[in-house]
Amino acid sequence: MATQHPNALTRALAELPGPLPAFGVIHIAIPHTSRFTIVGNHLAQHAELSLVAIGIGVHIQSLPVGSLVGIKALTARFAEGEMRIAAALRELEAHGYLRRAHVRLANGRMATRTVFCNQPGAVERAGRVVVAPKVPPAVPEEAPAVPEEAPAPPPAPEPDPVPESHPPVRVPPRTAPKPPRRPLPQPRELTPELRQTASAILADLRNHAEALVLSEADVEELVPGVAAWLEREVHPGAIRHALTTDLPKPPKYPAKIVRHRLTVLLPPPLPGAEELAPAARRPLVIPLQNCDGCDRAFRSREPGHCRGCRSDLMEAAA
Structure with missing residues (x-):
């Protein structure tokens, strides 16, 4: 994209102290005098948050108290x-x-308030968060922010905004810890042949998905997981397909993605010949019964009389 003021940019770069880097970003830092927000690098450069989450976090932090920050x-x-x-x-x-x-309003109702913490670690240590006073916009032409109407539990109507003199809001502790990470599958015996094949499959992933570049340490850690698949007689091509299909774009942590798929997509062992063989048909066995008339044994599903006694009874009835 063409620069609109090349001469001004050239002069600004020339005034920067020290030698300029051969590549990468170059900062021209001009101090702000109005309408700026201090954002910690722990948020702007967070290693686990997505770019959308970082952007929304910075946006929410720049808003005055009472601004609407719901999904809508x-x-x-x-x-x-x-x-x-x-x-x-x-x-x-x-x-x-x-x-x-959760806060109690002046009318006695309980409401849920959205609280943004610019330093989560400090909030955990302090155990509370103080709502900052509302500051009017620096530019007079801008309309004031609309107070957020936090929804109360149904069917109660939406509550009024929290007044500026409201006492500090207690932040509820985290009661639901993250579930532990599922262990990587392990083979019954990691033979040298299994290790060699598993290492080759992992190292070859980047030839089928450019983003799946694994370090030697990653390959060494993930070898048992691939060996567990091979031990269950999964073809290397099927393993490669499971690890490289429908990847997120771009994948932030290739080793974590491979580990997750090796763990959650592990197929069951192949059934043996005995499990696949149809069940043998057992011969029908009619149980023995004692005749109610002569007490002789005869085969029948239901108790009663033998054939001879039934014939005698039929003749007597005739």
Whole structure:
């Protein structure tokens, strides 16, 4: 894209102290005097949050108290759909940036408030969060932010905004810890042949999916998982297909993706010949009964009389 002011940019670069890097981004930092927000690098450079979650987190942190930050409001503001925004909010909540706090309003009703924590670790240590006072916009032409109407539990109507003099809101502790990560499948015996084949499959993944570049340490860690598949007589091509099909674009952590798929997609062992053989048909055996008349044994599904006694009874009845 063509630069609109090449001469000004050239002068600005020339005034930067020290030698410029041969590649990568170059910062021209001009101090802000109004309408700016201080954002920690722990959020802007978070290693586990998606780019959408980081962007929404920065956007929410820049808003004044009382601004609408629900899924509907963010969807109306940005081009991302409801599903992506909802997933991003869940990411922020999982990492402690977004909280739901229950407060009692002046009318006695309980309401759920959305609380954004700019330093989740500090909030965990302090055990509370103080709602900052509302600051009017720096630019007079902008309309003031509309207070957020946090929904109360149905069927109660939506509550009024929390007043500025409201006491500190207690942040509820995390009561649901993350479930432990499922262990990587292990073979019954990691033979040298299994290790060699599994290493070759993992190292060859980048030839079928460019993003799946694994380090030597990753390959060494994941070898038992692939060996467990091979031990269950899964063809190497089927393993490769399971690990490289429908990858996220771009995959942020290739080794984690491979580990997850090796764990959750592990097929069961092949059934043996005995399990696949049809059940042998057993001969029909009619049980023995004692005749009610002569007490002789005869075969019948139901107790009663033998054939001879039945004939005598029929003749007597005639």
